Amino acid sequence: xxxxxxxxxxxxxxxxxxxxSEGLFSASVDxxxxxxxxxxxxxYTLNSTASHVWTLLDSSPTVSAxxxxxxxxxxxxxxxxxxxxxxxxQNLLMEQLIQVTG
Amino acid sequence: MARQxxxxxxxxxxxxxRGLLPLHASAVRVGSRCVAFxxxxxxxxxxxxGLLSMRGYTVLADDLSxxxxxxxxxxxxxxxxxxxLRLRSDSVEALALRSTRAPGGLPPLNKHSVxxxxxxxxxxxxxxxxxxxHTSPGESPRIEPLKAFNALRVVLENVYTPGDDARDGMVEQxxxxxxxxxxxxxxxxxxxxxxxxxAQEVVxxxxxxxxxGDQEKWSCR
Numbered sequence: 001x002x003x004x005x006x007x008x009x010x011x012x013x014x015x016x017x018x019x020x021s022e023g024l025f026s027a028s029v030d031x032x033x034x035x036x037x038x039x040x041x042x043x044y045t046l047n048s049t050a051s052h053v054w055t056l057l058d059s060s061p062t063v064s065a066x067x068x069x070x071x072x073x074x075x076x077x078x079x080x081x082x083x084x085x086x087x088x089x090q091n092l093l094m095e096q097l098i099q100v101t102g
Numbered sequence: 103m104a105r106q107x108x109x110x111x112x113x114x115x116x117x118x119x120r121g122l123l124p125l126h127a128s129a130v131r132v133g134s135r136c137v138a139f140x141x142x143x144x145x146x147x148x149x150x151x152g153l154l155s156m157r158g159y160t161v162l163a164d165d166l167s168x169x170x171x172x173x174x175x176x177x178x179x180x181x182x183x184x185x186x187l188r189l190r191s192d193s194v195e196a197l198a199l200r201s202t203r204a205p206g207g208l209p210p211l212n213k214h215s216v217x218x219x220x221x222x223x224x225x226x227x228x229x230x231x232x233x234x235x236h237t238s239p240g241e242s243p244r245i246e247p248l249k250a251f252n253a254l255r256v257v258l259e260n261v262y263t264p265g266d267d268a269r270d271g272m273v274e275q276x277x278x279x280x281x282x283x284x285x286x287x288x289x290x291x292x293x294x295x296x297x298x299x300x301a302q303e304v305v306x307x308x309x310x311x312x313x314x315g316d317q318e319k320w321s322c323r
Contacts, residue, residue: 025274027281032250036277044249 012089014082017062017102024097026054035097044095050088057098063089117262118272122181123169123279124262127231129162129180130154136226137312138167140260141234146296151232153305162223166262170225171282178286181227186204230288230312231256236296243294243304245311253289254281288312 012018026035034052035044046054053066060066067082074081092098117124127138128151139147151161168181233248233256248256257280265273290311294304 025277027254027278027285029251029254029281029284030249034251034254034281036273038273043251 005014008013010099012063012093014063014086016065016089016100018057018089018093019061019068019101020043020054020057021097021099028055037095037097044097053085053088054092061101117168118275121171121275121279123171123276123283124255125167125169125283126165126260126262127167128164129167129228131160131223132164132225132229132259132312134226135229136162137230137232137308138163138180138228138244139232139234140256145234145236147234149301150232150304150308153301154308157305157309160223162226169228169279169283171286173282176286178283180228181225182223228283228287230290232290232292232308233260233282234293235293237293239295239297240295241295243244243292243300243307245307246291246293248289248291253284256289256291257281 021037023039024035024037025056025096026033028034028051031048031051033046033054035046035054036042037044053070056066056069063082063085066085067078070076070081070085071078089098123138125138127140128147129136129138130151139150141147146166155161160181162182165300170179170181172179219315232245258276259274261280263276292304292308
């Protein structure tokens, strides 16, 4: 319940800035990111697109910056891309893998 | 006895301190590289190493393989571990190896030690890791590639950790080194029936698999 509440209080929107949660370990194996959360004692796996977004977050910590980077690299409609990035970040937020900073 | 102790929890702790990864695995040399076998107790790690030794492959480790991750080279080096194999008595008979010593120290029950010729072996790049599983009699042996998290999981589940002494930093180190291994080596799941009559078929399948592996991951590293 707690997870859902926090996601509702801080929903991701196109102007959101986010940061990866502290204390996570992540590594890329065969092009897919695996994240280990010691606090939750749980592994998370990201598909190849989500893995790319996860990597982009280090240099592009806003929804719009991630969208622009994705659009520059892939043949994808910007509006649709933004929607999918928001949905992904919403999921990451619900799992407490990222925090909203603004 | 001294060797048993050396290869036990003590070595595991020292490995972690030195940034090496102790993997609960047997390992054999294949040309200029090596392959490792992981699995739960009784899965057949030592038996397979013994079968391969009868085909002329040098056994590098029986139960514990010490892995050194060379991120600069993009590969993993396996150091020589134990010099004797511990086998269940039925495996010993199946392999027709001579049991030369009663179990000493604290090995699992019903295991014999089989001495292997001592041979100086340099640390060798790890080519493949096979996770051993049994299937019902009558089924054919098969080998399946594992990728991404499934590959990482095989490594993580077989890391030798000294007790519950999981200090801060060690968990991260184990995760990071395990990921590097899953990335650098081919990880495979090997399923075969517990049937010594089909042991040679299993070995043939393994040899075919790691030979074919030369075309894959390894070639670009």
